[in-house]
Amino acid sequence: MTTLTMAGALNAALRDALTEDEKVVVFGEDVGTLGGVFRVTDGLMRDFGDDRCFDTPLAESGIVGFAIGMAMSGYKPVVEMQFDAFAYPAFEQIVSHVAKLRNRTRGSLTAPMVIRIPFAGGIGGVEHHCDSSEAYYAHTPGLKVVAPSTVADAYSLMREAIADPDPVIFLEPKRLYFSKDDIELTKNEPIGTAVVRRPGTDVTVLAYGPTVSVALQAAEFAAEDGRSVEVVDLRLLSPFDDATVAASVRKTGRCVVVQEAQSFAGVGAEIAARVQERCFHHLHAPVLRVGGLDIPYPAPKLEHFHLPSADRVLDAIERLQWNDTPDLSTAVSV
Amino acid sequence: MTTVETNAAASYQRFMPADHPVQYLAPDGTDVESAARYARTSDDRLLEMYRSMVHGRRFDQQATALTKQGRLAVYPSARGQEACQIAAALCLGPQDWMFPTYRDSMALAARGVNQVELLGMLAGYWHCGYDPKQYHVAPQCTPLATQLLHATGFAYAEAKQGRDTVALAFCGDGATSEGDFHEALNFAAVFRAPVIFLVQNNGFAISVPLARQSAAPSLAHKGVGYGIGSEQVDGNDPIAMMSVMDEAVNYVRAERGPVIVEAHTYRMDAHTNADDATRYRKADEVEGWLARDPLSRLDAYLGGAGLLTDELRTEITVSADADAAELRAGMNVEQSVDPEDLFRFVYSTPTPALLDQREQIAAEIAAGELS
Numbered sequence: 001m002t003t004l005t006m007a008g009a010l011n012a013a014l015r016d017a018l019t020e021d022e023k024v025v026v027f028g029e030d031v032g033t034l035g036g037v038f039r040v041t042d043g044l045m046r047d048f049g050d051d052r053c054f055d056t057p058l059a060e061s062g063i064v065g066f067a068i069g070m071a072m073s074g075y076k077p078v079v080e081m082q083f084d085a086f087a088y089p090a091f092e093q094i095v096s097h098v099a100k101l102r103n104r105t106r107g108s109l110t111a112p113m114v115i116r117i118p119f120a121g122g123i124g125g126v127e128h129h130c131d132s133s134e135a136y137y138a139h140t141p142g143l144k145v146v147a148p149s150t151v152a153d154a155y156s157l158m159r160e161a162i163a164d165p166d167p168v169i170f171l172e173p174k175r176l177y178f179s180k181d182d183i184e185l186t187k188n189e190p191i192g193t194a195v196v197r198r199p200g201t202d203v204t205v206l207a208y209g210p211t212v213s214v215a216l217q218a219a220e221f222a223a224e225d226g227r228s229v230e231v232v233d234l235r236l237l238s239p240f241d242d243a244t245v246a247a248s249v250r251k252t253g254r255c256v257v258v259q260e261a262q263s264f265a266g267v268g269a270e271i272a273a274r275v276q277e278r279c280f281h282h283l284h285a286p287v288l289r290v291g292g293l294d295i296p297y298p299a300p301k302l303e304h305f306h307l308p309s310a311d312r313v314l315d316a317i318e319r320l321q322w323n324d325t326p327d328l329s330t331a332v333s334v
Numbered sequence: 335m336t337t338v339e340t341n342a343a344a345s346y347q348r349f350m351p352a353d354h355p356v357q358y359l360a361p362d363g364t365d366v367e368s369a370a371r372y373a374r375t376s377d378d379r380l381l382e383m384y385r386s387m388v389h390g391r392r393f394d395q396q397a398t399a400l401t402k403q404g405r406l407a408v409y410p411s412a413r414g415q416e417a418c419q420i421a422a423a424l425c426l427g428p429q430d431w432m433f434p435t436y437r438d439s440m441a442l443a444a445r446g447v448n449q450v451e452l453l454g455m456l457a458g459y460w461h462c463g464y465d466p467k468q469y470h471v472a473p474q475c476t477p478l479a480t481q482l483l484h485a486t487g488f489a490y491a492e493a494k495q496g497r498d499t500v501a502l503a504f505c506g507d508g509a510t511s512e513g514d515f516h517e518a519l520n521f522a523a524v525f526r527a528p529v530i531f532l533v534q535n536n537g538f539a540i541s542v543p544l545a546r547q548s549a550a551p552s553l554a555h556k557g558v559g560y561g562i563g564s565e566q567v568d569g570n571d572p573i574a575m576m577s578v579m580d581e582a583v584n585y586v587r588a589e590r591g592p593v594i595v596e597a598h599t600y601r602m603d604a605h606t607n608a609d610d611a612t613r614y615r616k617a618d619e620v621e622g623w624l625a626r627d628p629l630s631r632l633d634a635y636l637g638g639a640g641l642l643t644d645e646l647r648t649e650i651t652v653s654a655d656a657d658a659a660e661l662r663a664g665m666n667v668e669q670s671v672d673p674e675d676l677f678r679f680v681y682s683t684p685t686p687a688l689l690d691q692r693e694q695i696a697a698e699i700a701a702g703e704l705s
């Protein structure tokens with residue numbers, strides 16, 4: 001057991017991967033001497049040399065495009081995008097090339113790499129530092145999209161992401177970077193499964209990344225009202241673990257999806273549709289979504305209006321038609 | 335100009351763009367006295383170049399004809415750019431890699447990529463069409479300038495592993511306006527990546543002339559600001575193209591650093607068979623460039639030097655025709671497609687959702703709804 005922050009766990013994962021596989025290289029903006037603005041790459045350049053961990057020119061498309069070439073030549077790049085909204089210059093390289101190289105070349109060339117993106121808000125950041133961009137990536141075939149919510153998962157998922165033969169978008173919830181836990185540094189199974197964080201029988205709340213703790217808090221409150229809430233941490237958004245999710249919802253018969261991202265056309269919409277397709281006859285109420293407002297990420301003094309809170313999740317749970325007479329007029333998402 | 339203190343400064347200054355494109359042959363095929371900035375390529379290689387250019391042009395013509403028969407969805411012709419493309423192909427060693435665009439098919443054919451495979455993308459069978467590893471040719475890239483970064487990262491990674499690989503990346507004049515062009519030059523310079531950026535300046539990006547892309551003295555000059563050796567060359571002069579490209583390869587291999595070569599050339603046909611070039615350029619401009627045709631220029635030179643006899647000319651034409659006939663025949667055979675391919679190459683192993691969709695397609699096929 002070691003006590004680590006999430007940033008520390010990610011650092012340990014990178015360290016272990018760099019030690020085990022000489023083809024792993026870490027690069028990006030300020031990842032070398034500084035150790036990254038969130039210190040995730042702290043000390044890696046010092047300990048592994050600037051051949052294995054290095055700073056690049058300040059150019060996101062350049063970083064990802066360069067990583068593609070390195071991957072084609074046999075390396076396993078782990079690159080850092082400094083903040084979510086600063087990954088957009090690299091979007092073309094990610095969707096047109098990283099995601100498609102295997103497909104275009106029938107597997108002759110592939111671009112396995114990990115693109116680390118500090119994401120989402122709740123840290124009082126100024127504009128362009130708090131976007132939830134997961135839907136863009138999850139919508140892109142060929143990419144895997146991962147978001148840890150615990151310190152242990154941050155370590156394990158990062159190890160799995162680096163070992164994975166496919167490119168992985170690794171979304172690191174900024175507000176959890178300095179959350180602490182006692183963990184074993186172990187790898188789990190390959191990327192692919194959601195996990196039940198809190199078992200329950202009355203309603204399933206699906207969450208990922210920064211909203212898992214919100215869901216757990218709502219589950220605590222709901223327990224006081226006598227409702228047993230099961231919280232499932234999705235861990236990965238693509239590929240989606242339909243099996244774990246459907247098993248939970250079939251058991252509870254009710255489902256709320258929580259995401260911090262703006263709601264419209266978000267990942268939550270996809271999840272709600274999948275749950276309805278698979279669990280329709282088990283559902284006592286429509287699947288509800290609790291998401292951010294459909295606005296550009298607000299200024300720090302306003303972000304508490306935007307972010308899904310435990311209260312909002314509780315509200316949604318209460319609107320899940322607990323009486324026998326269904327009232328569809330309440331089936332509106334926040 | 336003051337000398338900037340960088341580790342690259344000393345060597346890249348050997349390669350600074352001349353005021354005028356390097357030229358060895360006048361349009362009529364006679365020697366230009368003042369040339370000789372670079373070691374002139376041998377007559378043997380010029381004959382090889384001639385042979386390859388004749389084949390390249392015949393291939394291009396055949397591919398254009400295939401669009402008229404509906405065999406190809408579209409074809410971007412490179413007629414007029416034979417000297418650029420063939421020099422690019424011939425200057426590389428087998429271990430080197432090309433990072434081409436959609437317009438570089440002649441270079442790929444000269445590299446030895448199977449002609450039918452090469453047109454697999456345009457015929458609609460498979461996005462890449464050929465196995466990149468077999469030929470050391472990356473997939474032809476459609477999003478402009480993106481491949482320049484792949485070439486840079488690849489070249490850097492190969493050098494890092496102690497391999498003696500040169501990456502040769504192609505782009506057009508229009509693509510030099512894209513951000514990735516600049517990011518690639520900068521990365522290549524900073525990381526000393528052994529990559530050659532060959533800009534085929536054919537005057538137009540679809541309909542937009544060079545003057546709307548750049549106000550720089552030349553596109554080669556763009557290397558200067560990045561600390562990259564650069565040169566401009568008459569892209570319709572086969573001797574100049576070959577000499578400069580040979581020198582570029584030698585330099586890049588020896589110095590482990592990048593170079594940018596701008597080849598001044600002209601796209602004699604429209605952007606693709608679907609484009610109407612008369613809307614944006616005048617007939618006399620095209621006529622002027624026809625008079626600078628790279629193939630007839632080399633023909634005139636080799637003929638004048640007594641190296642190219644009528645007999646040899648005929649032999650080469652016959653062999654190019656035979657290649658074209660083979661291509662025609664190959665393209666006339668309808669290749670089978672495998673619906674499994676839809677799902678096989680998205681991830682290393684298909685996801686559960688893809689497996690479901692695979693079953694759905696299989697069921698539709700079984701029910702006779704799809705074939």
Ligand SMILES: Cc1ncc(C[n+]2csc(CCOP(=O)(O)OP(=O)(O)O)c2C)c(N)n1
Nearest residue numbers: 437476477478506507508509536538539540
């Ligand atoms: C990023 C991007 N934008 C637009 C296009 C559409 N497009 C295809 S070719 C072309 C012109 C390219 O001109 P140039 O780079 O000079 O190359 P050329 O076609 O002349 O060889 C354009 C605009 C594209 N392929 N990629």
